[in-house]
Amino acid sequence: MAKGNGESGYRSHVWFGGDEMMNFAHRSWMKNQGFAAENFDGRPVIGICNTASEVTPCNAHLDRVAEAVKRGVWKAGGFPLEFPVMSLGEPVMRPTTMLYRNLTSIDVEESIRANPFDGVVLLCGCDKTTPATIMGASSVDIPTLVVTGGPMLNGKYRGRDIGSGTDVWRLTDDLRAGVITLEDYQEAEACMSRSAGHCMTMGTASTMASVSEALGLQLPGSAAIPAVDSRRYALSERAGMQIVQNVEAGLKLSDVLDRKAFENAIKVNAAIGGSTNAIVHLLAIAGRIGVQLRLQDFDDLIREVPFIVNLQPSGEYLMEDFFYAGGLPVVMKEILPHLHGDAITVTGRTVAENVGGAKNWNEDVIRPSAKPINVGAGTAILRGNLAPDGAVIKISAADAGLMHHRGRAVVFESVEDLHARLDQPDLDIDETCVMVLKGAGPKGYPGMPEVGNLPLPKKVLERGIRDMVRISDARMSGTCFGTVVLHVAPEAAVGGPLALVRDGDMIELDVARRRLHLDVDDGELRRRREAWQAPPPASERGWVNLYTERVLQANEGADLDFLRGSSGSGVPRPSH
Secondary structure (H helix, E strand, O other), X not given: OOOOOOOOOOOHHHHHOOOOHHHHHHHXXXXXXXXXXXXXXXXXXXXXEEOOOOOOHHHOOHHHHHHHHHHHHHHOOOEEEEEEOOOOOOOOOOOOOHHHHHHHHHHHHHHHHHOOOOEEEEEEOOOOHHHHHHHHHHOOOOOEEEEEOOEOOOEEEOOEEEOOOHHHHHHHHHHHOOOOOHHHHHHHHHHHOOOOOEOOOOOHHHHHHXXXXXXXXXXXXXXXXXXXXXHHHHHHHHHHHHHHHHHHHOOOHHHHOOHHHHHHHHHHHHHHOOOOHHHHHHHHHHHHHOOOOOOOHHHHOOOOOEEOEOEOOOOOEOHHHHHHHOHHHHHHHHOHHHOOOOOEOOOOOXXXXXXXXXXXXXXXXXXXXXXXXXXXXXXXEEEEOOEEEEEEEEHHHOOHHHOEEEEEEEEEOOHHHHHHHOOOXXXXXXXXXXXXXXXXXXXXXXXXXXXXXXXXXXXXHOOOOOOOEEEEOOOOOOOOOOOEEEOOOOOHHHOOHHHHOOOOOEEEEEOOOOEEEEOOOHHHHHHHHHHOOOOOOOXXXXXXXXXXXXXXXXXXXXXXXXXXXXXXXXXXXOOO
């Protein structure tokens, strides 16, 4: 069995298993925590990677989840050791957690490799903590299992459910348009986030939890269980037992994360109406584990996949309802003909075996595949002279009437420019225009923030308009909706065609033909390019400088170029 280094077959034996001075020292210092000698007798050591933090509200309860995982590890004969890594709090951090996703992945990778772990359980939940921990673990490649923290309970406001993120945008538009009062707005704020957990819409957190389950990295059904439901803690205990079994079987992360797993995840993301952020994260994870994945796969692979999950922002319901309806196993069973049913998962069983017994308890929440909401309505990858390396649009969350649109560009050179001029009475804009935002890509912001869902001008909102075509090199929160073209590559900050767009240019969006075209002749674009000047560096020092110097474009996952691939799980040289 491919367990690692040392007499016992485990990596941890190099630390704890011998009679040399360093083995003495490693065991002795660990015993100051009260661990008995038998914990060092050759049993597998399981690292519990915890992203809990009080400034990451979605993950603040993960310490309790960790205790449940530990119970399972102890029960199965393993030795659990919890360790912290940098946490990424989407609701609080500035300028964007995406700036730090790759930094957390480094923390995870090096923490796993440097310590005596034979297997690892990744505790995550908030948007970037899930991909960051998986990316880091992928570059080590030991037995790995994911446990997400679960969604909040449904928000409750004046007799109806409201969803985090999605209703924030709706209520904010209503406030700006004068439809509701500030008191209404503040009351909703208190009603929306009423329990531990991450966003309960099908935003990025719920999407990445579902994607990790679709990849085969979570126990079946675990993505949707609410954070405060006792069944999440029972399943977390089972996860602790499972990781010990996987170490004993030598089931490494790369045994699960093959091309079949990624294709399954892409198709599941389409079926659930998942976040466009899944694209950039899956590309980055694939780059770490060594699977060839292209941006175009996120269009080609989903053309026949039914969109069947009726959740906000693309539908009506929330994650609590999704769990009660049967959760992701039901979705995967419904679309099983489109999936690789023989793909292996962390249970040691195949996808088909995992979901075979799933039952749908609410066909309004999870539609039968024969009666979908739509087909092939997940993401579309657009190309053209405005996005030669691709751009992304989430069809399921967009206005069908804007899928083919030609309009006059109204350009904002930065987010600050947008907010300064958006509601100016003299802004020459109406609903037929195309809003264009520059300087929000991986290098340009830096970090590629979730500002792609540009707010509409007040003068437009007051006329009852709630959607316009918007184009940028930014990302969009998975909780958002609208006809929003994202991830334009190359970005403006590196001189991509987006940098050359000017007010008054005509832009054509044609989703059916997967086309994004700037109607400016090549000669004029050459003249503009000659006059274009690159923006100054975002920072001359530290992480931001390293990030902007080495970050890849969105179509390659926005990872750092030197992090692609793996350094493996070899035991490092001794410290003394």
